[in-house]
Amino acid sequence: MNQPEGQGTISRGKSSKAKGKGKSKGPRKGRKKAVLIWIFFVVLFAIVCAVVGYLLVILNGERILSANVNKLNLDKASVIVDQNDKEIAKLYVSEGNREFVSFDKIPKKLQDAFVATEDKRFFEHNGIDLLGIGRALVKDVIARSAKEGASTITQQLSKNLFLNADKTIFRKGTEASIALALERKWSKQQILELYLNRIYFGKGQYGVKTAAKYYFNVSDLDKLELWQIATLAGIPKSPGTYNPISNPERSMDRRAVVLKLMYDQGLISLEEKEAAAKVVYDIKKASGQTGKYLTYVDYVLDEAIEKTGLSEEELRSAGYRITTTINTKAQTAMENEFANAERFETSKDERLVQGSMVIMDQYDGSLIAMVGGRDYQIQGLNRVTQQRQPGSSFKPIVDYGAAIDTGDYYPWSTVQDVKKCYGNYCPSNSNGNYLGTIPMKQAIKESRNASAVWLLNEIGISKGLSFAEKLGIKLEKEDRNLSTALGGLYRGVTPVQMVRAYGAFANGGTLQDPHSILKIEDSRGKKVYEYDESSATRVMSENTAYYVTQLLQGVVQKGGTGVRANFGGRPIAGKTGTTQAGIPNFKTTGNRDVWFVGYTPEWTAAVWYGYDKTDKDHYLKKSSGQAAAMFSAVMSKAMEGVKHKSFPIPSGLKDDEKLAGINGLIAAYSPEQVSVELTWSPVANEGMTYKIYRKVNGEADFRKIAETADPSYDDYAILPDQVITYYVTAYQASKKMESAPSEKVTITVTTGLEATPPPGEEGGEVDPPEESESPPESPPIEIVVPGGSPTPSPTPSPTPTNNPSETPIGDTPASPPAG
Template sequence: MTLRWWHYTSLVVLAGGLIVTALIALVVTLIYPQLPSLDILTDYRPKIPLRIYTSDGALIGEFGEERRAVVKIKDVPPIMRQAILAAEDDRFYQHGGVDYVGVARAALANLTAGGAREGASTITMQVARNFFLSSEKTLTRKISEAMLAMKIEHSLSKDQILELYINQIYLGQRAYGFASASQLYFGKPLAQINIAEAAMLAGLPKAPSRYNPVVNPKRAKLRQQYVLRRMHELHYIKDSEFQAALQQPLHVHHDSQVAEVNADYVAELVRQSLFERYQDQIYSSGIKVYTTLRRADQEAANFALRQGVLDYDRRHGYRGAEGFIDLQHSGSLPDDALESALDDVDQVDGLIPAVVLEASPKKISAYSKNGETVEISGEGLQFAQKFLAPNSVAKTHLRRGSLIRIMSRDKGGWKISQLPQAEAAFVSADPHDGAIRAMVGGFDFNHSKFNHVTQAWRQPGSSFKPFIYSAALEKGFTPATIINDAPLSLPGANAGEAWEPKNYDGKTEGPMRLRTALTKSKNLVSVRILQSITPEYAQDYITRFGFSADRHPAYLTMALGAGSVTPMQMVAGYSIFANGGYRVQPYFIDRIVDGRGALLAQAKPVRAGVSAERTIDARNAFIMTTLMQDVVRHGTAIKAMQLGRHDLAGKTGTTNDQVDAWFCGFNANLVAVSWIGYDRPRSLGAGETGGQAALPIWMSYMGKALKNVPESQYAIPDGVSVININPENGLRVSDGGIPEYFYQEFPPATQNQWTDDVIGLPGAKSPDEIKDQLF
């Protein structure tokens, strides 16, 4: 009886086996011919985004649907490969595409757990699914996946398959591939990651959204710990390495930026320029653009502008809480609820949003957006001290639930700050060819994408005076020409009204040399100069510097910078003084290469003294440079002498009611412009002149950009004479006096006469006549 039972059982098993074999054969016969070609794998061409770099190779931005950086398997660090195998497929190098041992193990684990807890997909099967199949959970798809995996294993080596997986897998935040994810989450190349970071990345493929360290840091940490345990069990890491990795803090980037240096405004300009040329293919064809920016210059500009705006903001006091978040009547909210409350509040350039949990005049406890509960006391509270007073009843009073901004202190710890309302712009360039070296279009690109360098049309104020003075030199004025700094009343725009321009300080000083007038930025002198050369002549003359005549109406207010300019125009205009009189066009794209490294385009800028058009006389440029050197050495920009250099020249600019503050300056090899103001024009406040608000930004940048750079020399061009003059009256003297520069055709006959009629005192020919008319 037992024998018969065994006989029947054997027949059933054999029949079942034959049926299963027949079904498999049938499936293979039907499905295998339908499997796709592997050409897409053997000729792998992933979608690679547009990437933009500084001239020295630092990444400043990328644009594309997929963030991807392709890396060769030989360049993947061993610890990263081991972490991937531990997390996804530790028998990868043993199986043939389908891991039957893994399938059995997963089936047993799922049976024991009472549900589907563990999968059995190999890395090869994931490659098959990611390249060729959908993610639908059907038997047909699973069979196709297994068969395709075996086909891949027969066509490619194990290292080739792993390389495809490493580059193709989705890892959250639009990042595809581990090289891209390393840069995105940790701000470093894949070759530089440590064990803890490798385990965090290797944990992402299972569920990129669930284990994303930006979105779900706690779940990501649990997944990382699992991967580390698997690495330890597989003897990829030692006991000491395992324990160290478990304890090592991870510094995850929360802004989802992959850039090595912040230059978002330039990156966006490049994107727009490339889109006009190549349309949508720029987002997937792997084009690389190398700009003219220099990493060190851009970083110096970023710091200078940020610090300048924050310093200005602090001078004008704390405005109170940014908002209020209801934290219920008592108790404290769980971290998840606090994080949810801060979800819609963006971090702006290091100013981290935080919710006050407890507040007193001596200490604040706050939960920050980066998930940390911080305590602020002492110096960290000084900025907001009056908003912590017990008797304060203002809506912006700091209390539990107040939304504030915090930032790290140089000495460690935290301090209260606030989101600035003022905006700023900074741009620098090589005056010899117009190559942009640094550009910051605003305080924070994510907060405002309006590029104030190229898009903000603002009044330049006194920073426009050098162009008027340059026109005057062409009309026969000299640095020693005497002009009267005296009250002036002219017909106004409306009948019966008078226009009475004033100097910034409201004072007048009588007759003075043109050089002195620019050094002290005398408005009344500038108006008289323009009155003499005529606004129409000046309006035409300034077009030599790249300014539009229609934005500078031919009125006397042009002398005070009442027209409209952009910082980019100003850097181009001042470059002409710096390079000896040549017109160069600012540019920021040096070269473009395709995904295979072939050159698509190369900039061919004109160069001063070689191919650029001469737009003003070399003598004019030189004399104007000496005038602006005096502005730095003795005038409104004297603070710049703190840099300890004698080759700097420039001009401050302040408009009526301190609405716009400028400083435009240069040496022979670098020109830079800084501006600060409000998007909706209003006063920056009393005393916020170009020298107070804009010059410190310029100084901070130039101090770093010119560090260890020898001082440049300005050679006196042919046709310039050095003549001794009496500084009191501008007269030429044989002995004594001070040296002054003149065009060589400066008439010798004027040696003991006034160099010109005193502007504003027609017919005055001698000091006595001048005194009679003035006093």
């Protein structure tokens, strides 16, 4: 039976579609099977590669371990030489720096501290910590370099025994292979025992027992206290940074981290953690070192670590040759003087008055010599890198140098030495004496605090801080106050920073990079580091440097606070500095720090004296003269045979300018006006004004009462029975210059009659005195108004005649800010 055409068509279409489906099923199943087969073989290949790779890693580790099982990676000492290639020290680590202790003699808490800090899954993994490696790789990718360690204790032992410290993927792989081999060969206890006996603890000390003896004088590890255990466990991460001698504060910070890890892992109680964290180091317990030039050698080692990125262990033991800038004659002279107890005050107990000194060649930044303390061989604390309050030795940096650098001030410019408060801050001269308007060179020579603060206030704190930063001393935000003018800093400065800053004044305005290393070569003679001489930068004009030098030369001349620094007829410039003891609930005139920083045309040096910790039983009785005397003693011997030079003199210097003083000052009482009329002879200079100063009986100091362009002034602010003394100065605002004070005249104000001068005088006019550095105050002229008996004028306060090096006028500022 015939079907309709449409239905047939539909039937054929379905049949065709069905046939099509049937035809495509076969090829698709074939493709899927091919993909599965391909994946199978890829996975199989990967498994084979992984197995082969794992076997190669295992075999490589076994091979290295078998070949080097007895290897000690400390067999070639590095040496330090001077510029003439003469050996001055060898950094070989002898067996005396390593003492083995068996596992059963290592206290459980000591083991726990190292495991908790270095590898808390030590007893769970098989030598490598995959979680730790993954975390390290992520951090390396983020940092775009191989910085993160994340090694297990076993891996660290592998590296210490057989590898260098190059942080590369290949080294990490080799390190892991050795770690796996170690884990198969030895038990966890054996690995931990070897690790604790081989790990480096800084200062040339290997192994936990040697470190305990060196840092704490503890031979029996069972007698270690928790704070000592945590300190030791914190050192291996960075031995040069976290050992308690080189950096006590950073070591205590690291100790706190270890204690927290131990607490978090349930190894100690909260009470134990808090008690151990409160202990302050007493570093005098450290055992002694031997050898020559110990401070200098340690400084070289620290600088080499910084410049090369190598570890201290590698630098000591891998056969490097380090060429330095040391001058052994100067170093020996310095060490001899610091060994002389007569150079220091006597302490009431075993805690010594400490000191440090560093000498630098200001023309290239070479560190010539340094001593870090009187007993450096015992303590190992390098005080040339420790921050202390600089006191008045900071004035050339933040006050006078900054002012001269503005171009508005010169050594002959005048400053105000007056008792004045700036808000709540009221600086004072230590002897309570104020001279009013004085030349800048007198203010710094006598180290007058009031003048320094006045000057910084005039130029602005920002200019002072900016100039200090140009000299390599970046101050804190807390230093944006006027106490900085007197060296009252938030954190302080180091002798190395001070010698660098003063060196820029000494060499004509260039800031050098202080350095002790010229070059470092490996055991094959390949150069791995060389000092870059282009690091010096000009930070001030030659004129500024020369004018500051002029000011500082006055400090060491007769009448200056640093007169004891002189030696050998050489040109010398410098500045003293002292800071108050500042002991809570204890009043004393003693000091916490004393300084002298100075220079000749050849070398610059900084000297610091003080106790490491100041308290009511440990503070300095004497002032900065002792530091100046140490400068003289060391430099005179160190510079024997060194050719004399002169300070560089730039061209285009301005001459020493002075304004003519005021003559002919006359004071007369006017009954009609009820005033004191002052007249004087005018000064023939353009833009001249006159400043009038007066002091009434009962007042301690003169104060400015007026400024006028006319050579006369009427003082109406008077009362009966007052004794008033006046003087006048000339002032030229365009040059910020003020003349020396005129002769003083005194008048006694009573009622009724006209004032007449005393016999033998004409209205108080006298001849001016001869100019001098610090003119003495002559008795003022007395003018008495009839109607009362003559009243003698108050006797002016004399300038102190004490030894200026021992009782400076302004070297002791107000207590610095907390911190």
